[in-house]
Amino acid sequence: MNIPVELPVVYTTQILIPGFILKIRLETLKNSDLLNYLYQDLKNTESTHMIGIIPLIDIGKVDNVIGTVGLIQSVIQIGSVSEEFFLLVQGICRFLLNETISVEPLKIVKITPIDNFKILSGDENEKTELKVEFEKTLSNLITYSEPGIINPLINKNFQKFLKQFPLHLIIEYFLKNIIQITPSDAYEILRATSLNALVKFVINWMKQKTIKENNSSTFDKTGLLSLPSAVIIGSNTDKKKILKKHLSPELEEIYTAIKNSNMPAPVYDVIIKDFNRLLKMNSFQSDYSVYLNYVNYVVNLPWNKSTKETLDLEKARNVLQLEHYGMDEVKKRIIQFIAVKILNPERRGPILCLIGPPGVGKTTIAKAIGDSLNRTFKRISLGGINNFSDIKGHRKTYIGAMPGRIIQAISQAQTNNPIILLDEIDKMYKGPNGDPAAALLEVLDPEQNNSFVDSYVNVPFDISQVMFISTANHVAGIPQTLRDRLEIIYLEGYTVEEKMKIAENYLIPKLLKDLKMNELHITICKNTINNIIRKYTCEAGVRELQRKLEAICHYIAVEIVENSDKESKNYVITPESLINILGNEIYNINNVLVEKSSERVGIAIGLSWSPTGGLIQVIEASKIHFHKNNSQLVLTGLVGQTLRESVAIALNWIQSFAKKNELDINNCCIHVHLPYGGLKKDGPSAGITIVCAIVSLLWEIPLKPMIAMTGEISLKGDILPVGGVKDKILAAYNANLRTIIIPEFNMKDVNSLPENIREDLNIIPVNHLKEVLDVVIPGGLAFLQNPTVNLVPRSKI
Numbered sequence: 001m002n003i004p005v006e007l008p009v010v011y012t013t014q015i016l017i018p019g020f021i022l023k024i025r026l027e028t029l030k031n032s033d034l035l036n037y038l039y040q041d042l043k044n045t046e047s048t049h050m051i052g053i054i055p056l057i058d059i060g061k062v063d064n065v066i067g068t069v070g071l072i073q074s075v076i077q078i079g080s081v082s083e084e085f086f087l088l089v090q091g092i093c094r095f096l097l098n099e100t101i102s103v104e105p106l107k108i109v110k111i112t113p114i115d116n117f118k119i120l121s122g123d124e125n126e127k128t129e130l131k132v133e134f135e136k137t138l139s140n141l142i143t144y145s146e147p148g149i150i151n152p153l154i155n156k157n158f159q160k161f162l163k164q165f166p167l168h169l170i171i172e173y174f175l176k177n178i179i180q181i182t183p184s185d186a187y188e189i190l191r192a193t194s195l196n197a198l199v200k201f202v203i204n205w206m207k208q209k210t211i212k213e214n215n216s217s218t219f220d221k222t223g224l225l226s227l228p229s230a231v232i233i234g235s236n237t238d239k240k241k242i243l244k245k246h247l248s249p250e251l252e253e254i255y256t257a258i259k260n261s262n263m264p265a266p267v268y269d270v271i272i273k274d275f276n277r278l279l280k281m282n283s284f285q286s287d288y289s290v291y292l293n294y295v296n297y298v299v300n301l302p303w304n305k306s307t308k309e310t311l312d313l314e315k316a317r318n319v320l321q322l323e324h325y326g327m328d329e330v331k332k333r334i335i336q337f338i339a340v341k342i343l344n345p346e347r348r349g350p351i352l353c354l355i356g357p358p359g360v361g362k363t364t365i366a367k368a369i370g371d372s373l374n375r376t377f378k379r380i381s382l383g384g385i386n387n388f389s390d391i392k393g394h395r396k397t398y399i400g401a402m403p404g405r406i407i408q409a410i411s412q413a414q415t416n417n418p419i420i421l422l423d424e425i426d427k428m429y430k431g432p433n434g435d436p437a438a439a440l441l442e443v444l445d446p447e448q449n450n451s452f453v454d455s456y457v458n459v460p461f462d463i464s465q466v467m468f469i470s471t472a473n474h475v476a477g478i479p480q481t482l483r484d485r486l487e488i489i490y491l492e493g494y495t496v497e498e499k500m501k502i503a504e505n506y507l508i509p510k511l512l513k514d515l516k517m518n519e520l521h522i523t524i525c526k527n528t529i530n531n532i533i534r535k536y537t538c539e540a541g542v543r544e545l546q547r548k549l550e551a552i553c554h555y556i557a558v559e560i561v562e563n564s565d566k567e568s569k570n571y572v573i574t575p576e577s578l579i580n581i582l583g584n585e586i587y588n589i590n591n592v593l594v595e596k597s598s599e600r601v602g603i604a605i606g607l608s609w610s611p612t613g614g615l616i617q618v619i620e621a622s623k624i625h626f627h628k629n630n631s632q633l634v635l636t637g638l639v640g641q642t643l644r645e646s647v648a649i650a651l652n653w654i655q656s657f658a659k660k661n662e663l664d665i666n667n668c669c670i671h672v673h674l675p676y677g678g679l680k681k682d683g684p685s686a687g688i689t690i691v692c693a694i695v696s697l698l699w700e701i702p703l704k705p706m707i708a709m710t711g712e713i714s715l716k717g718d719i720l721p722v723g724g725v726k727d728k729i730l731a732a733y734n735a736n737l738r739t740i741i742i743p744e745f746n747m748k749d750v751n752s753l754p755e756n757i758r759e760d761l762n763i764i765p766v767n768h769l770k771e772v773l774d775v776v777i778p779g780g781l782a783f784l785q786n787p788t789v790n791l792v793p794r795s796k797i
């Protein structure tokens with residue numbers, strides 16, 4: 001195929017690699033010139049219909065920019081006037097960008113195609129070494145990896161497989177059929193500009209998947225393993241004793257493992273003693289299995305096995321950038337951490353703690369940190385733990401004794417320097433059997449953790465090389481002593497726009513890959529994603545959104561399977577089709593109330609906070625003419641004690657304010673309701689919203705439209721600070737509310753909002769209820785104080 005030397009190029013978040021097809025989503029408005037060009041190009045049968053696809057991460061770079069020449073398979077437009085269109089592009093070959101020829105209307109560049117992937121380069125020694133390493137790593141992978149990674153047919157006949165096919169085809173087979181390519185892998189594969197580099201990539205991948213990689217490589221080097229010298233001297237007699245006795249295959253295996261374990265001398269002595277005790281026991285004795293399991297477990301801990309860490313800023317930046325949208329603060333901190341480690345590899349870094357609402361990517365970014373450092377990743381869920389032994393283990397003599405979670409994670413990782421994620425550190429609590437937080441203190445203390453003693457293992461194990469990262473939803477749930485050891489990074493919820501980008505570029509491609517669905521089967525329009533976010537989810541993160549997208553894919557899967565003849569059909573999911581797939585809209589009620597708030601009296605828009613992030617909480621007030629208890633207030637909407645008190649304070653303040661302004665409100669009964677009656681609500685921050693709703697009702701004037709508010713009130717009308725302001729502002733922003741009233745004390749929270757959002761908002765700081773009323777009442781405070789200043793027509797309740 002002839003590759004042109006000049007090509008129009010586009011930058012895309014997803015990465016196209018040769019031999020693969022990619023569906024690219026582009027905005028029509030921004031890419032209208034490209035669209036016109038493509039239509040002309042497709043009409044012209046002589047033309048080759050090619051464009052260059054360059055990773056967005058390389059935008060602005062001039063040197064060493066590698067892209068892929070893509071053959072346009074089709075241009076998909078949904079409807080006649082659509083905000084977006086899709087390109088189906090097949091990756092043909094890599095290219096090196098030489099120079100930019102023009103920028104407008106299309107970016108055209110001069111390229112040099114790179115197409116040398118059939119043979120290895122370099123001298124013969126180099127080539128043989130690479131081949132031998134590939135074969136050895138594949139053999140290790142087959143022997144030690146978890147089942148299912150490699151096709152069983154290759155497992156059986158891998159020598160034949162290696163002989164039968166040339167190396168470049170084997171590599172291609174790996175890339176297309178075995179490796180689950182992540183975005184950062186795709187970038188690395190794209191930038192591998194020779195067969196040698198691709199082989200190295202596959203070797204590295206196989207090493208990561210080989211559970212006992214370090215174990216086998218130490219065997220292979222010399223075939224000999226030395227014991228610590230102190231033990232050799234001290235253990236001669238032990239050896240004799242052991243050799244005298246005939247060992248069962250089980251014990252023989254443990255003995256070999258002891259010899260090869262490379263454990264420190266004092267530990268070796270302890271274990272040999274236990275092993276000897278085992279030899280003296282009869283296998284029918286009740287203790288026998290306890291000692292057998294114990295010795296077996298301890299011996300197989302990764303005493304001297306560590307993964308070779310990659311400290312490469314460029315690679316780390318790419319992995320973090322390509323696998324997660326946004327999260328700049330965390331990414332910046334990780335890059336600093338790696339830079340410090342490059343300068344001083346011995347330095348122990350801080351323990352990062354990522355705090356944020358559910359589904360904002362805390363766990364997955366921690367995993368990406370593991371990938372960027374090439375360290376094994378293990379997650380320990382601490383949610384619900386209430387026992388000291390969960391962290392520190394039980395003594396082996398207990399019935400059903402087990403090591404603690406930390407040692408279990410290290411044992412599973414089979415390396416002494418994994419990244420361990422302590423997930424949900426705020427959800428542990430103290431139970432009758434001790435405080436797990438106290439045990440964690442020892443784990444995280446750099447002074448103590450080089451000789452951490454798990455009660456089950458009962459000998460010191462050095463966990464100082466482990467990198468701990470923790471996550472939590474609320475800082476308040478973390479015990480103070482633990483909090484002091486952590487470097488806290490806060491993650492905010494996402495805006496609708498950010499969620500859309502995450503859905504388009506991360507969640508949908510990942511889902512289709514996980515479900516092994518062909519990306520060509522399904523097209524989810526931008527408007528559809530927007531509708532799902534607004535009407536079917538109510539969250540700060542993207543977990544619910546991910547579930548809804550998954551539900552759509554499952555729905556299409558049934559269609560594809562039931563109508564196998566339609567397999568090549570592209571299912572387009574439009575906003576209208578959502579009702580069939582996801583059912584009725586779930587979260588639109590609040591939006592309706594928000595929109596109606598400007599037409600009716602007695603409605604104010606408040607902001608509340610829940611563990612899932614900020615929420616819009618409309619508050620309604622209406623008059624009822626009598627109530628059976630002669631009380632002045634009816635309060636509904638599953639409200640708690642603090643909220644109840646806020647309403648009482650609000651009424652009290654309004655009474656004195658009304659009196660001063662000669663309005664008699666003593667003879668009416670007011671009903672205050674907080675919609676979503678099924679959800680419990682509490683807290684003091686609804687104070688100002690309640691006052692505004694009741695004032696609007698009593699003075700019979702609708703509030704100015706689309707103003708959201710939060711703030712606690714005192715009896716004298718002062719506004720007190722509240723919590724969760726950042727999340728609340730984000731919720732207001734996502735609901736298209738751009739004017740937000742907050743307590744002046746909380747203005748510091750506004751600084752940590754992303755700049756583009758801050759600029760788009762009109763945030764009004766207030767100190768007193770009168771300032772609030774001056775903002776929300778048409779005509780301002782003057783209207784309330786002198787109702788004859790009738791600026792707007794009064795409406796009826």
Ligand SMILES: Nc1ncnc2c1ncn2[C@@H]1O[C@H](COP(=O)(O)OP(=O)(O)OP(=O)(O)O)[C@@H](O)[C@H]1O
Nearest residue numbers: 323324325357358359360361362363364502506542
């Ligand atoms: N910025 C982002 N870019 C790409 N994907 C994201 C981003 N944020 C979240 N996700 C995706 O959302 C899903 C949920 O993320 P994750 O499980 O890491 O959330 P979490 O913050 O750890 O939640 P929890 O507090 O409930 O444990 C994952 O599939 C993750 O990949």
